[in-house]
Amino acid sequence: MMRLPKFDYRAPREILEAVKIIAGAGPEGQFVAGGTDLYPNMKRRQQTPKTVISVMRVPELNQISGEGKTGGVRIGASVTLTDVCENPIINRDYPVVAHAARSISTPILRNMGTIGGNLLLDTRCNYYDQNYEWRKGINFCLKKDGDICWVAPGSSKCWAVQSSDLVPVMVAIGAKLRFASTLGDRVIDAAGLYNDDGIDYLHKRPDELLVDIQLPTTNGWRASYQKLRRRGAFDFPVLGVAAWVQLDPVGLVKDAKLILGGIAPSPLEVKEAGQALIGQPLDREHIEAAAEAAYVKARPLDNTDFVMNWRKQMTREYTRRALEELRPK
Ligand SMILES: Cc1cc2nc3c(=O)[nH]c(=O)nc-3n(C[C@H](O)[C@H](O)[C@H](O)COP(=O)(O)OP(=O)(O)OC[C@H]3O[C@@H](n4cnc5c(N)ncnc54)[C@H](O)[C@@H]3O)c2cc1C
The missing domain is CATH 3.30.43.10 (Uridine Diphospho-n-acetylenolpyruvylglucosamine Reductase, domain 2)
Incomplete structure (x- = not known):
């Protein structure tokens, strides 16, 4: 034990x-x-x-407030994932957030785990998420106590993976995060929190407390999330695709973002996918172009579940699915 x-x-x-x-x-x-x-x-x-x-036990961190659609929503960092999944305003106005939270692990874990903990999750790797004796057996790894990255020996960078389901969603929808410390408060875009390094994975000082997550107003945008994992009822994502689009009154894409999670030390925005959609109808042809751009950009490594080449192939399919979900009915 x-x-x-x-x-x-x-x-x-x-x-x-x-x-x-x-x-x-x-x-x-x-x-x-x-x-x-x-x-x-x-x-x-x-x-x-x-x-x-x-x-x-800090009351301010345990509350959800705000009107949703027109006023945004503020979610305290210590709100459990279950409460996020069950909140009526989040379900009505931010279904993508409720859906991604619901895809995290099991009901038991969601009853304990919080939205703040999820956004600040340690990065993961097959050579790191092992007990002490196992890690000692390979002389440890670059992320902790060793000096070699077993995923990419010779690399000076740690490739442990950002594996949260809510991170790509929060980046895609443009959520803001509020931190407090004895030096004062600061609010940053979710996109600005993550650093592409498996060891130094957050642009945040250890003494900063995450206070809340602020979801933006919902005028005119829609978002979706697709998760690849081995067991549908339990596992971490080995690929997460968050898609966000804003359509103009005639149905052309005014703005678009595509964020990949679970394949690198930080969430990855595929700008080329957004560019393939902007100014175009959200139809098969342009979804295909965006899916191809995501496939080209994705470079998963061999340090989580499934073969990395297959995960790369799945980027195309999961991007397709995420965007199809956003097509006007
Ligand atoms: C079996 C299992 C399956 C899992 N499956 C998934 C999955 O499918 N998808 C997924 O995304 N995650 C998964 N997780 C990861 C994780 O446990 C959950 O994401 C959970 O939301 C973490 O929240 P927590 O409150 O338990 O975090 P904690 O363990 O309490 O904290 C996590 C990190 O956040 C920091 N922290 C927490 N709150 C604050 C705060 N307010 N301010 C500053 N720092 C803070 C802590 O210091 C720590 O570094 C899984 C975990 C397990 C054990």
Whole structure:
């Protein structure tokens, strides 16, 4: 049985208290929400904070507010994935968010796991997500305790994969994220949070608390999400395709974004796919062109489930499916 290492546990009830505790703990401190990512990592000695600060008892982080469509929605970082899936305004005005959240793991995990934890998930890799003894057996890897990337030996970069279902969706729809620390607050676009490096995967200081996720107003855009995984009721994405389009009054694409998740250390925007659609009707021909652009751009590596070439092929099919879903009926 894998045991947790010893640590101090704190459960503040206010944002200011939380950010003061982590500032005092320094690099040895880490926030925890549902713990479905952090605690397994601690058991495997991948992350070993000495002070763990729960964000679950801060009321401001546990609320969903806003009118949706015309006023946007604010989701507190500690709202569980189940509450995201079941919220009537999110289901009515942001069905893509509810759908992606519903595709995450199992009901038990969604009852514990939070939206904030999902957006800040550690990157994943077959050579990293193993117990301590297994990793020691290969002399560890570049991401933790070693100096070789077993996926791409010779690479100075870690290729562990950004494997959250909600990340590509939040980037595609242009969600904003609010962080707090003892130095003040800042709000950034979701797209600006992720860094294409499996070790240093977030543009965020460890002492910054994610407070909320702000979904934009919904005038005129629609979005969809397609997830590839081995077992339909359980697994992490090994490819996620989030598509976002805005149509003009005559049905031509005014703007479009296509974001790929689960194939690189950060979500990947395929600008060529957007360009293939803009100014065109959302028909078979242009969807095909966008799907081809996504296929060309996708370069999955051999460090998650399934053969990488097949995952690349699937990029075409899953892009097609995501865009077909957005065609006017
Ligand atoms: C068996 C299994 C299957 C899974 N399947 C999927 C899947 O299909 N799709 C998917 O996307 N994910 C999956 N996950 C990953 C993950 O557990 C969930 O995504 C979950 O949402 C993480 O949320 P949490 O609250 O448990 O995060 P935690 O484990 O509490 O935290 C995760 C990270 O976020 C940080 N953090 C959390 N909240 C804050 C905050 N407010 N401010 C600053 N930092 C914070 C923590 O320090 C930690 O680094 C799976 C996990 C397991 C164990």
